[in-house]
Amino acid sequence: MAKKILIVGGVAGGATTAARLRRLDEKAEIVLFERGEYISFANCGLPYYIGGIIEERDALLVQTPEDMSRKFNIDIRVFNEVTKINREDKSVTVKNLKTEELYQESYDYIVLSPGANPIFPPIPGINEADNLFTLRSIPDTDRIKDYVDNRKPKAAIVIGGGFIGIEMAENLHYRGIEVTLVEMANQIMAPIDYEMAAILHNHLRDKGVQLILEDGVKAFEDSGKKVLLQSGKAVSIDLIILAIGVKPENQLAKEAGLALGEKGGILTNPYLETSDPAIYAIGDAIEINDYINGNPAMIPLAGPANKQGRIAANNIIGKRETYSGTLGTAVAKIFDMTVASTGNNERTLKQLGVNYQAIHLHPGSHAGYYPGAFPISMKLLFESNSGKILGAQAVGHKGVEKRIDVIATAIKGNLTAVDLKELELSYAPPFSSAKDPVNMLGFVAANILEGLTDTFQWYEIKDILQADALLIDVRDEIERDLGYIDGSINIPLGELRNRLPEIPKNKTIYVYCQVGIRGYIAARILMQEGYKVKNLDGGYKTYQSIYA
Amino acid sequence: MAKKILIVGGVAGGATTAARLRRLDEKAEIVLFERGEYISFANCGLPYYIGGIIEERDALLVQTPEDMSRKFNIDIRVFNEVTKINREDKSVTVKNLKTEELYQESYDYIVLSPGANPIFPPIPGINEADNLFTLRSIPDTDRIKDYVDNRKPKAAIVIGGGFIGIEMAENLHYRGIEVTLVEMANQIMAPIDYEMAAILHNHLRDKGVQLILEDGVKAFEDSGKKVLLQSGKAVSIDLIILAIGVKPENQLAKEAGLALGEKGGILTNPYLETSDPAIYAIGDAIEINDYINGNPAMIPLAGPANKQGRIAANNIIGKRETYSGTLGTAVAKIFDMTVASTGNNERTLKQLGVNYQAIHLHPGSHAGYYPGAFPISMKLLFESNSGKILGAQAVGHKGVEKRIDVIATAIKGNLTAVDLKELELSYAPPFSSAKDPVNMLGFVAANILEGLTDTFQWYEIKDILQADALLIDVRDEIERDLGYIDGSINIPLGELRNRLPEIPKNKTIYVYCQVGIRGYIAARILMQEGYKVKNLDGGYKTYQSIYA
Ligand SMILES: Cc1cc2nc3c(=O)[nH]c(=O)nc-3n(C[C@H](O)[C@H](O)[C@H](O)COP(=O)(O)OP(=O)(O)OC[C@H]3O[C@@H](n4cnc5c(N)ncnc54)[C@H](O)[C@@H]3O)c2cc1C
Ligand SMILES: Cc1cc2nc3c(=O)[nH]c(=O)nc-3n(C[C@H](O)[C@H](O)[C@H](O)COP(=O)(O)OP(=O)(O)OC[C@H]3O[C@@H](n4cnc5c(N)ncnc54)[C@H](O)[C@@H]3O)c2cc1C
Ligand SMILES: CC(C)(COP(=O)(O)OP(=O)(O)OC[C@H]1O[C@@H](n2cnc3c(N)ncnc32)[C@H](O)[C@@H]1OP(=O)(O)O)[C@@H](O)C(=O)NCCC(=O)NCCS
Ligand SMILES: CC(C)(COP(=O)(O)OP(=O)(O)OC[C@H]1O[C@@H](n2cnc3c(N)ncnc32)[C@H](O)[C@@H]1OP(=O)(O)O)[C@@H](O)C(=O)NCCC(=O)NCCS
Numbered sequence A, B: 001m002a003k004k005i006l007i008v009g010g011v012a013g014g015a016t017t018a019a020r021l022r023r024l025d026e027k028a029e030i031v032l033f034e035r036g037e038y039i040s041f042a043n044c045g046l047p048y049y050i051g052g053i054i055e056e057r058d059a060l061l062v063q064t065p066e067d068m069s070r071k072f073n074i075d076i077r078v079f080n081e082v083t084k085i086n087r088e089d090k091s092v093t094v095k096n097l098k099t100e101e102l103y104q105e106s107y108d109y110i111v112l113s114p115g116a117n118p119i120f121p122p123i124p125g126i127n128e129a130d131n132l133f134t135l136r137s138i139p140d141t142d143r144i145k146d147y148v149d150n151r152k153p154k155a156a157i158v159i160g161g162g163f164i165g166i167e168m169a170e171n172l173h174y175r176g177i178e179v180t181l182v183e184m185a186n187q188i189m190a191p192i193d194y195e196m197a198a199i200l201h202n203h204l205r206d207k208g209v210q211l212i213l214e215d216g217v218k219a220f221e222d223s224g225k226k227v228l229l230q231s232g233k234a235v236s237i238d239l240i241i242l243a244i245g246v247k248p249e250n251q252l253a254k255e256a257g258l259a260l261g262e263k264g265g266i267l268t269n270p271y272l273e274t275s276d277p278a279i280y281a282i283g284d285a286i287e288i289n290d291y292i293n294g295n296p297a298m299i300p301l302a303g304p305a306n307k308q309g310r311i312a313a314n315n316i317i318g319k320r321e322t323y324s325g326t327l328g329t330a331v332a333k334i335f336d337m338t339v340a341s342t343g344n345n346e347r348t349l350k351q352l353g354v355n356y357q358a359i360h361l362h363p364g365s366h367a368g369y370y371p372g373a374f375p376i377s378m379k380l381l382f383e384s385n386s387g388k389i390l391g392a393q394a395v396g397h398k399g400v401e402k403r404i405d406v407i408a409t410a411i412k413g414n415l416t417a418v419d420l421k422e423l424e425l426s427y428a429p430p431f432s433s434a435k436d437p438v439n440m441l442g443f444v445a446a447n448i449l450e451g452l453t454d455t456f457q458w459y460e461i462k463d464i465l466q467a468d469a470l471l472i473d474v475r476d477e478i479e480r481d482l483g484y485i486d487g488s489i490n491i492p493l494g495e496l497r498n499r500l501p502e503i504p505k506n507k508t509i510y511v512y513c514q515v516g517i518r519g520y521i522a523a524r525i526l527m528q529e530g531y532k533v534k535n536l537d538g539g540y541k542t543y544q545s546i547y548a
Helices: A013-022 A043-050 A066-071 A138-151 A163-174 A194-206 A251-255 A302-317 A345-354 A401-413 A418-422 A435-451 A460-468 A477-482 A493-502 A516-529 A539-547 B014-023 B045-052 B063-072 B136-149 B163-174 B194-206 B250-256 B303-317 B344-350 B400-412 B416-423 B439-448 B458-466 B479-484 B493-502 B517-528 B539-547
Strands: A003-006 A029-034 A074-080 A080-086 A091-096 A102-106 A111-112 A116-118 A153-161 A179-181 A210-213 A217-221 A226-229 A234-236 A240-241 A244-249 A279-281 A330-334 A337-343 A356-361 A376-381 A391-397 A470-474 A509-512 A531-535 B002-008 B029-034 B075-078 B078-088 B091-098 B102-106 B109-112 B116-118 B155-159 B179-183 B209-210 B217-221 B226-229 B234-236 B239-242 B247-248 B278-281 B330-335 B339-342 B357-361 B376-385 B388-397 B468-472 B509-512 B533-536
Touching: A003 A013, A003 A240, A013 A029, A013 A066, A013 A111, A013 A302, A013 B303, A013 B416, A013 B517, A043 A163, A066 A074, A066 B493, A066 B517, A074 B458, A080 A251, A080 A302, A111 A302, A111 A435, A138 A240, A153 A163, A163 A240, A163 A330, A163 B063, A179 B075, A194 A210, A194 A337, A194 A376, A194 A391, A194 A539, A279 A302, A302 B416, A302 B439, A337 A401, A345 A356, A345 A376, A345 A391, A345 B116, A345 B179, A356 A435, A376 A401, A376 A539, A391 A401, A401 A435, A401 A460, A401 B400, A418 A435, A418 B330, A460 A539, A493 B063, A509 A516, A509 B116, A516 A531, A516 B014, A516 B063, A531 A539, B002 B014, B014 B029, B014 B063, B014 B109, B014 B303, B029 B078, B045 B136, B045 B163, B063 B075, B075 B247, B078 B250, B102 B217, B109 B303, B136 B239, B155 B163, B163 B179, B163 B330, B194 B209, B194 B247, B194 B330, B194 B376, B194 B388, B194 B539, B234 B458, B278 B303, B330 B400, B330 B517, B339 B400, B339 B468, B344 B357, B344 B376, B344 B388, B376 B400, B376 B439, B376 B539, B388 B400, B416 B439, B458 B468, B458 B539, B493 B517, B509 B539, B517 B533, B533 B539
Parallel strands: A003 A029, A003 A111, A029 A074, A111 A279, A153 A179, A153 A240, A179 A210, A470 A509, A509 A531, B002 B029, B002 B109, B029 B075, B109 B278, B155 B179, B155 B239, B179 B209, B468 B509, B509 B533
Antiparallel strands: A080 A091, A091 A102, A116 A244, A217 A226, A226 A234, A330 A337, A337 A391, A356 A376, A376 A391, B078 B091, B091 B102, B116 B247, B217 B226, B226 B234, B330 B339, B339 B388, B357 B376, B376 B388
């Protein structure tokens, strides 16, 4: 008999599940419930429509209910909210939001893809702030756009420095609005580490965004015209965007007694079945395993939601397939820069007590002699003994996400950090270098793992200088004009071999250059002369993004 | 005792070997011989300097002999040609090209990185053509640039449609010169297949390059002012660039009795030792193994040369390491387009009798709703049973080489075509889609391998129509206005379920749409109704690049 499958949620996960189900099973009865007006819309495009970069609202609607039901013969019910799952008799209760009518619908299988909701904390004055918006749906977008178009706000505050907060800051800026971005942590973009985010902090400030870190909102006053921060600062604005994260939409699941994780995400097994095997769950609503460390995690991204939808459909039709966890590969455009990352960051690895190594490089996006190359600041994290790749981050103007995608692929292929040196990546001057930045990470990783070089990190410099260590800047004298680390002496690489007598043998020598490569060469010279040497990972350029 | 290492050739492979050797061994005696004036120059940038895109000649000189010897303490001898290897007494004979003096130099190890030479066939009149140039070195570049700057040629012919020929065609065009490109084969860019090259043919013609395929030069007349083609055509021009490929520089090796391969490349073992273990060879001069099929091949690219240099240095110092073969990952900019590829092409697989499958897709470079997306035409080749990835090709305006790099990495990680569906690649609207084009290849590959879909290829259409098969165009009627395959009938996908009675059950049904996806959906509908169906791989878009 034909299977009857109910899908809750009609966007990234839900619509994909429906389409795949139909392709696999022409006879299945598929009903898609969406409580909103729209299915299959481009959540990820919403900020850009507000900013005017995406000009046509219609472009956000990837599929209309009419198109989709014609193409896929699916019973699509917008404005219909599933309010209850009655597991005993395998039915759901649905509320038609237009008519307020309630009705029942039976099922063989349910797929829950209800997404997540913006966090909305009980800050004093939040409910009175009539200029405060969150962004998740098309109606949210319409409201914000309408406010910007018609009320012409001069100043806005964006609360939260995650992907959506930053995208909104940028897009409001494009609309000519003075933007203040407030973030509770000491950095924006939680998936990357502090020294990488520091580059973005500088870029945002260069672009005219007022960035307030390590501060949160204490209260909204004057119907939202004034935002009081915990530091005591007050900001007067016309528009507030609240983007401090999302929490899984777990109401239905919870009430149905399905197992939830600690963070509130719906729990599934690798087949994406919830604790009730007739009910699958996917997307932002579920807790997944972190692909690197195996721990439970919430990673609300569209790629995983889409892939999970396809897997859930396969399993329902009997093509058993598992989901292997989420790496968290992500990218964002931030004004002229791109930031991308995959896997775990250093903060996470420290918390987990993993024995790791970090590498920072600043290779060019392509060959330096071909115009238009920009440095990419890259960070690779790998296990100290095995070389297993644990994570990677990159910030730059061009070619950033390409390198992260390559590393994300290497992780899935179980390649180690050292294996990166053998990747055969495409090279012509407009695109890369004969030694691609990813190869370079591999070379450096190999050198570290083989003991050819030893490095120290930007955050160790203070202690090193306090311990009265010798810090040698091996750049040319002229480069110091643009800045150097206080307390360092200068011996240019080209003079090093002749000036060995100046360097004491009885203590560790710390060397640095601009990006790390000459420091490495200097270290090799000194080590072979019997010195114990450490080279500043990432060089002055990494140091400078934080301290200069 | 300190090792004495002689390096022959001071550019991509040679200079890299020297630098790595020094980093590993501060005491080694390293002598680098280069018969030209320059070491360590950017071969790959030469066409762009002629075209004026790279403005400064100095930018081409990555390292000067002075810099490099200061930094690396290497004895660099430009204008010194190694003319003989005396293996019996472990010495070489060197000719100082300035003084004509000959001298001997002893060695513990030699690294040969002498590169390759442009092929210069004995075509009648070639030696009299005083406007004919090949391009390999800085002096070659100076000569061509000088000719263009001062003689202001109006029309040029480029002979050979490989990377260098095409880059020269483009760069001469930028200089305002009418360019004719002649290629003996039926396509340019031998690493990719015909239907992919067809897209580039159209682009070159759109840009005003006169493209002559399946024709060769018969003779040069009038001191090179006239080029006679084998077809009988004659082209009058002011400048000739001969770029029909390179042959390995094997003279020294041959005379020293080192083993050579069939194609003239120096033979090495995986450690990059020649038949004499004291002599290593790397770069364009050596024969490598094709990483995919294991056969001997010549793949003259800078990435492999650089990587081999590092491996040779490691081996000499006793850090034993092997080279695992070359995939041939390559990329070129062709006016506004990019072409990239990795692994084997379909032609090669056919020749080898491999049981393979091909997929053609045309996904957007990024989300269609975000401005600036362009389709990428992609081709994936994989083994029919195992799903082993055999090769990939892509042509488009943006994000092309990113996808090829990801696939090249997947190959090195032993991921199968099906595994591509699980890659977690970075997604935000300006960069990709939630289902990245590479994921899409994985989905389609899985569908083929699991028998969910069966495809036919562009080159089968003629036979299919002759056999009086039913070919259904499932696009909307309006799309046919811009072209369709003669002999096809139109049943739009949205009407298909209602029009099944029109479709006979007694023969294979062939369906097609614009890019393949609606054809696939149609095929799924029909297959489940009991039809035998094949979908046109790549859709009308692939067909059209060849026939329309
Ligand atoms: C502004 C913005 C920008 C983003 N940018 C990116 C990006 O660049 N890259 C990226 O990877 N991800 C991005 N995301 C995240 C991405 O959109 C989500 O990860 C993805 O949409 C999750 O898919 P889902 O199916 O789980 O949930 P959703 O796509 O949110 O769909 C859930 C749907 O379920 C409906 N629903 C919920 N409960 C019920 C019910 N009981 N009955 C009926 N319907 C119900 C909701 O109305 C909603 O429409 C962005 C998100 C936003 C909001
Ligand atoms: C115009 C052009 C564009 C290119 N574009 C690309 C590209 O975009 N991407 C890519 O991957 N590759 C590209 N290449 C190919 C790349 O440059 C080569 O693969 C690479 O340089 C090979 O390195 P090699 O060390 O083997 O040879 P080379 O770099 O050519 O160095 C060999 C050197 O050895 C010297 N020599 C030879 N014999 C002797 C001797 N007996 N004594 C002393 N010296 C000797 C020669 O003078 C020469 O300088 C391009 C090449 C050219 C010419
Ligand atoms: C639009 C939507 C309904 C499409 O679902 P879908 O049909 O599975 O996805 P696509 O249109 O991308 O097509 C993918 C399917 O076509 C197939 N396909 C793609 N190109 C093909 C080609 N050229 N030839 C043959 N098959 C092809 C794939 O194999 C896949 O089918 P499968 O899952 O059966 O293997 C759904 O993705 C959606 O709602 N997206 C918008 C919401 C969203 O994702 N938001 C978050 C990001 S902004
Ligand atoms: C310039 C040239 C001599 C450099 O050789 P090189 O020193 O090996 O190469 P690079 O300058 O790219 O540096 C790579 C080295 O620095 C290390 N390195 C790079 N960045 C680093 C950093 N930030 N910190 C520490 N080490 C770093 C790498 O590990 C590698 O060292 P290793 O081989 O000992 O592991 C040589 O590549 C050359 O001649 N190139 C031009 C010619 C050419 O390639 N032509 C064809 C393409 S146009």
